[in-house]
Amino acid sequence: xxxxxxxxxxxxxxxxxxxxxxxxxxxxxxxxxxxxxxxxxxxxxxxxxxxxxxxxxxxxxxxxxxxxxxxxxxxxxxxxxxxxxxxxxxxxxxxxxxxxxxxxxxxxxxxxxxxxxxxxxxxxxxxxxxxxxxxxxxxxxxxxxxxxxxxxxxxxxxxxxxxxxxxxxxxxxxxxxxxxxxxxxxxxxxxxxxxxxxxxxxxxxxxxxxxxxxxxxxxxxxxxxxxxxxxxxxxxxxxxxxxxxxxxxxxxxxxxxxxxxxxxxxxxxxxxxxxxxxxxxxxxxxxxxxxxxxxxxxxxxxxxxxxxxxxxxxxxxxxxxxxxxxxxxxxxxxxxxxxxxxxxxxx
Amino acid sequence: xxxxxxxxxxxxxxxxxxxxxxxxxxxxxxxxxxxxxxxxxxxxxxxxxxxxxxxxxxxxxxxxxxxxxxxxxxxxxxxxxxxxxxxxxxxxxxxxxxxxxxxxxxxxxxxxxxxxxxxxxxxxxxxxxxxxxxxxxxxxxxxxxxxxxxxxxxxxxxxxxxxxxxxxxxxxxxxxxxxxxxxxxxxxxxxxxxxxxxxxxxxxxxxxxxxxxxxxxxxxxxxxxxxxxxxxxxxxxxxxxxxxxxxxxxxxxxxxxxxxxxxxxxxxxxxxxxxxxxxxxxxxxxxxxxxxxxxxxxxxxxxxxxxxxxxxxxxxxxxxxxxxxxxxxxxxxxxxxxxxxxxxxxx
Numbered sequence: 208x209x210x211x212x213x214x215x216x217x218x219x220x221x222x223x224x225x226x227x228x229x230x231x232x233x234x235x236x237x238x239x240x241x242x243x244x245x246x247x248x249x250x251x252x253x254x255x256x257x258x259x260x261x262x263x264x265x266x267x268x269x270x271x272x273x274x275x276x277x278x279x280x281x282x283x284x285x286x287x288x289x290x291x292x293x294x295x296x297x298x299x300x301x302x303x304x305x306x307x308x309x310x311x312x313x314x315x316x317x318x319x320x321x322x323x324x325x326x327x328x329x330x331x332x333x334x335x336x337x338x339x340x341x342x343x344x345x346x347x348x349x350x351x352x353x354x355x356x357x358x359x360x361x362x363x364x365x366x367x368x369x370x371x372x373x374x375x376x377x378x379x380x381x382x383x384x385x386x387x388x389x390x391x392x393x394x395x396x397x398x399x400x401x402x403x404x405x406x407x408x409x410x411x412x413x414x415x416x417x418x419x420x421x422x423x424x425x426x427x428x429x430x431x432x433x434x435x436x437x438x439x440x441x442x443x444x445x446x447x448x449x450x451x452x453x454x455x456x457x458x459x460x461x462x463x464x465x466x467x468x469x470x471x472x473x474x475x476x477x478x479x480x481x482x483x484x485x486x487x488x489x490x491x492x493x494x495x496x497x498x499x500x501x502x503x504x505x506x507x508x509x510x511x512x513x514x515x516x517x518x519x520x521x522x523x524x525x526x527x528x529x530x531x532x533x534x535x536x537x538x539x540x541x542x543x544x545x546x547x548x549x550x551x552x553x554x
Numbered sequence: 555x556x557x558x559x560x561x562x563x564x565x566x567x568x569x570x571x572x573x574x575x576x577x578x579x580x581x582x583x584x585x586x587x588x589x590x591x592x593x594x595x596x597x598x599x600x601x602x603x604x605x606x607x608x609x610x611x612x613x614x615x616x617x618x619x620x621x622x623x624x625x626x627x628x629x630x631x632x633x634x635x636x637x638x639x640x641x642x643x644x645x646x647x648x649x650x651x652x653x654x655x656x657x658x659x660x661x662x663x664x665x666x667x668x669x670x671x672x673x674x675x676x677x678x679x680x681x682x683x684x685x686x687x688x689x690x691x692x693x694x695x696x697x698x699x700x701x702x703x704x705x706x707x708x709x710x711x712x713x714x715x716x717x718x719x720x721x722x723x724x725x726x727x728x729x730x731x732x733x734x735x736x737x738x739x740x741x742x743x744x745x746x747x748x749x750x751x752x753x754x755x756x757x758x759x760x761x762x763x764x765x766x767x768x769x770x771x772x773x774x775x776x777x778x779x780x781x782x783x784x785x786x787x788x789x790x791x792x793x794x795x796x797x798x799x800x801x802x803x804x805x806x807x808x809x810x811x812x813x814x815x816x817x818x819x820x821x822x823x824x825x826x827x828x829x830x831x832x833x834x835x836x837x838x839x840x841x842x843x844x845x846x847x848x849x850x851x852x853x854x855x856x857x858x859x860x861x862x863x864x865x866x867x868x869x870x871x872x873x874x875x876x877x878x879x880x881x882x883x884x885x886x887x888x889x890x891x892x893x894x895x896x897x898x899x900x901x
Contacts, residue, residue: 299789300789300812300813300814303814304814305813305814305837307837308813308814308836308837310789369839442646442647442657452834457830465647466647466652466655467647467650467651467652467655469839469841472833472834473834474834475834476830476831476833476834479830480827480828480830481827481828481830481833481840483804483823483826483827483828484823486819486823486828486840486842486843487799487819487820487821487822487823487842487843487844488843488844489655489843490652490654490655490841490842490843490844490846491843492716492816492839492840492841492842493828493833493839493840493841494816494837494839494840494841495833495834495837495839496833496834496835496836496837496838497834497835497837499837
């Protein structure tokens with residue numbers, strides 16, 4: 208099959224990889240329809256995070272092609288969305304609501320697993336991992352938003368849930384990448400009344416506003432902190448969402464978080480120092496991490512299918528599998544928020 | 555009046571300080587009956603944290619001596635327990651349940667405020683700060699436990715609340731000081747089924763067991779982590795409580811915390827690094843800080859007065875005001891868990 212192949216930093220090509228086959232009776236093979244490029248793929252592309260050579264990509268939707276003998280809830284032809292991690296659904300951590308920390312789980316597109324940026328993927332624990340998408344003849348807009356549920360929309364949602372966002376609250380989102388914008392959307396969906404997006408990029412500001420941001424802070428660093436404090440009577444916001452993963456963004460999030468609140472953090476961390484004095488002396492908590500997408504997808508999918516939320520709006524660049532490197536480049540050069548990759552016709 | 559006086563590291567004397575007087579109509583003057591020495595006082599005594607010269611001490615109970623014109627709920631003669639921070643009770647942070655972060659609040663025994671380790675204290679916002687202790691002729695044991703509510707018992711409770719301890723859970727407590735032991739007691743009170751105390755001091759192990767610890771881990775560092783993991787099927791505990799405030803203790807807490815759980819941290823931090831990779835990749839949260847004692851005291855006081863909990867049990871050394879330095883020394887040399895200071899007869 209055709210697949211994107213990670214050959215090292217700055218080296219994404221498309222070539223042949225072995226067709227996936229059922230290995231365990233709980234596996235399914237999914238033919239990929241749409242995939243996308245994740246901000247975390249960029250870390251690999253830039254050589255800032257290690258990644259195995261070979262398959263890459265963990266965000267995809269597609270059609271079930273084959274199922275193992277013990278798969279009960281899915282059959283060939285089912286249209287499915289795949290969370291970016293697979294999980295057995297039965298371990299103590301899955302049962303506690305943490306499928307992305309499944310004891311027997313893992314991610315796609317690395318460490319020997321097929322990547323979403325290819326024509327087909329072997330999915331372990333298919334019944335527990337995959338979510339069937341009801342209905343048919345969905346519009347392209349809906350499909351793009353279903354695709355967003357594979358990671359970015361759930362990751363933004365996890366930021367908001369971790370930051371305990373609730374009705375009527377004032378929230379700030381640090382980071383205007385696809386995850387930060389998704390966090391704006393999630394905060395709005397969870398009832399936040401005032402949503403301050405930190406962004407100085409006009410195109411991203413526009414998406415933030417469309418997603419529900421009521422205020423934009425274009426300053427950075429100390430000036431951004433001062434601006435948010437001024438907007439909140441000097442108290443800071445009731446929930447600050449950290450969607451970058453650097454020490455600067457973490458410090459900004461804590462500095463603008465109201466005493467007693469929780470910073471919801473989902474940025475993949477790169478040498479991040481947590482300002483412990485703020486944690487302890489201002490009682491500002493820190494929650495978040497790798498989103499339990501498998502838990503969130505069933506909750507968010509109806510809103511996507513009914514058009515109440517359109518998280519796919521972050522996909523502002525489009526290419527096909529053969530030209531996937533263009534998606535990486537567009538994101539690397541910040542010409543695009545997030546790249547959609549058309550792999551095969553979606554139904 | 556007589557008062558302990560902080561003269562710098564290793565320099566605690568007892569001398570004269572001005573008698574406190576009502577300055578604001580919301581003030582009360584409290585004559586101190588019992589005080590104690592806090593672990594955080596030791597940081598000052600050791601020269602590891604800065605402290606103003608002069609008054610010191612923030613844990614005390616006593617009798618209201620005088621009230622300002624606007625004090626409504628208290629009168630001279632009332633027996634009261636004082637949380638270690640004062641708070642106005644009306645600001646947005648107080649109303650949100652964070653009196654220890656009150657916008658107009660502060661602590662005792664530093665920055666111009668009278669210390670609890672003295673004969674009398676001016677208490678701002680008396681109605682909002684002080685908690686009247688009902689009943690009379692309480693036993694010395696009960697009084698010691700009421701005194702513990704001024705800080706250490708509430709701080710241990712805050713660790714457990716922050717770590718989301720609940721019925722049936724497996725909890726580990728890192729730190730066997732007075733706060734750590736109080737966290738054991740709090741975890742037990744909140745229904746934890748299994749409580750693992752990390753301690754290698756036999757006297758403290760005994761108090762931990764009395765407070766509800768079901769298991770003791772005497773190892774340290776990596777060996778302690780391994781021991782706790784072995785005791786928990788390799789998964790770690792459902793709540794890890796950090797009651798020290800060092801990088802080692804924080805790392806231990808995160809290492810033994812189950813994925814998806816929250817580390818409850820109340821140790822005053824000294825160059826603490828939070829293991830952010832555990833936060834993000836294992837979804838282990840971090841909550842805690844300066845305990846909102848004023849919120850907790852009314853909840854815990856009935857249990858103390860009825861003898862259901864005896865947090866004063868951590869006070870295993872006793873002295874009077876004139877000999878208070880002996881309490882510091884006993885704690886500094888780890889001969890005592892925590893020192894009680896008899897200042898005046900309690901009723």
